[in-house]
Amino acid sequence: MPADADGAAPPLVTVDLWRVPARRVGGALVRMALDRARLRRVPGLTFARLVGTGTPGAFGPLDAEPRRWGLVAAWDSQRAAEAFTTSAVPRSWARAAEEHLHLRLQPVAARGRWSGREPFGRPAPGRRAAEDAPPGPVAVLTRARLTPRRAVTFWRAVPPVAADLAALAADPTAGPRLAIGIGEAPIGLQGTFSVWPDLAAVRAFAYGRPAHAAVVRRTPEIGWYAEELFARFAVLAAHGTLDGRNPLRPGGQ
Structure with missing residues (x-):
C-alpha cells in the first residue's frame, strides 16, 4: 500500500462488516491474522485495517463480539x-459469514x-459547504489510541454515552441507523462507526446530548x-x- 498523498482524500472508502456463526469464530481469528499480509498486496488499496467489533450499543473494553468482524479500506479508484x-x-469471508454489510463512502471531513x-x-x-450539505445519510468513524494513565477515567465516561445512544437509536428520524464499536485491539485502541439519517442528526447528538457533549468538552482537558x-x-x-438490518433501507430492513 502506498504512503499517504499530500492531504488528498481518497475517492472511495469501503467498510465491510461480517457476522460469522459461532462454529466459525476460530476461522475468523485465523483470517484476521493471515489477511493482513494479503491486503498489503492488493492493487489500489491505500489503507486497510481489519477490526473487531463490539456488541450492539456497547463500547467498553469487555464488549467485544467474537462473531462480528470488519474491514475499513481506502482506495485510489x-x-x-x-x-x-x-x-x-472477501471470497474467504463470504464463505465463512452468515451475514455481510458492505458500505461505500465518500470522505467529507x-x-x-x-x-x-x-x-x-x-x-x-468550508462553513458554507457544511451548512449547505445535501440531505442524506452520513457515516462517522472515530478512532483513538488511549493514553494508558488516562484509560480508566475514559472507560468510566463511556457508559452514559452508550446508554444515551441506545435510547436515541429508537428514533429513526434522529437516531443512528447503525452504531458499533470497532478496534484493532479491545484494550487501548478504541473506535466507533455509525450511520446517521443526516448531518443534523450527527450534530444534535455530538453537541446537543449532555452525556456526549461532556465527553467532547473534557477530552482536551483530561488528555485521554x-x-x-x-x-x-x-x-x-x-x-x-448486519443483524438483519440495512442502514439505508426504510425501517432498516
Whole structure:
C-alpha cells in the first residue's frame, strides 16, 4: 500500500462488516491474522485495517463480539475497489459469514491520524459547504489510541454515552441507523462507526446530548488520547445487512 498523498482524500472508502456463526469464530481469528499480509498486496488499496467489533450499543473494553468482524479500506479508484470484491480476501469471508454489510463512502471531513497516517486525507468543507450539505445519510468513524494513565477515567465516561445512544437509536428520524464499536485491539485502541439519517442528526447528538457533549468538552482537558482521528463521510451505497438490518433501507430492513 502506498504512503499517504499530500492531504488528498481518497475517492472511495469501503467498510465491510461480517457476522460469522459461532462454529466459525476460530476461522475468523485465523483470517484476521493471515489477511493482513494479503491486503498489503492488493492493487489500489491505500489503507486497510481489519477490526473487531463490539456488541450492539456497547463500547467498553469487555464488549467485544467474537462473531462480528470488519474491514475499513481506502482506495485510489472505484475500479480498484470493484476488483477487490472478487479477490481472495472477501471470497474467504463470504464463505465463512452468515451475514455481510458492505458500505461505500465518500470522505467529507477528516482530522487526526490513525497509526501515524491520514488515511482519509484532510478534506475540510468550508462553513458554507457544511451548512449547505445535501440531505442524506452520513457515516462517522472515530478512532483513538488511549493514553494508558488516562484509560480508566475514559472507560468510566463511556457508559452514559452508550446508554444515551441506545435510547436515541429508537428514533429513526434522529437516531443512528447503525452504531458499533470497532478496534484493532479491545484494550487501548478504541473506535466507533455509525450511520446517521443526516448531518443534523450527527450534530444534535455530538453537541446537543449532555452525556456526549461532556465527553467532547473534557477530552482536551483530561488528555485521554495519545492519537485520535475523526472522519465524516457521505454514504454512497449500502449492500447487504448486519443483524438483519440495512442502514439505508426504510425501517432498516
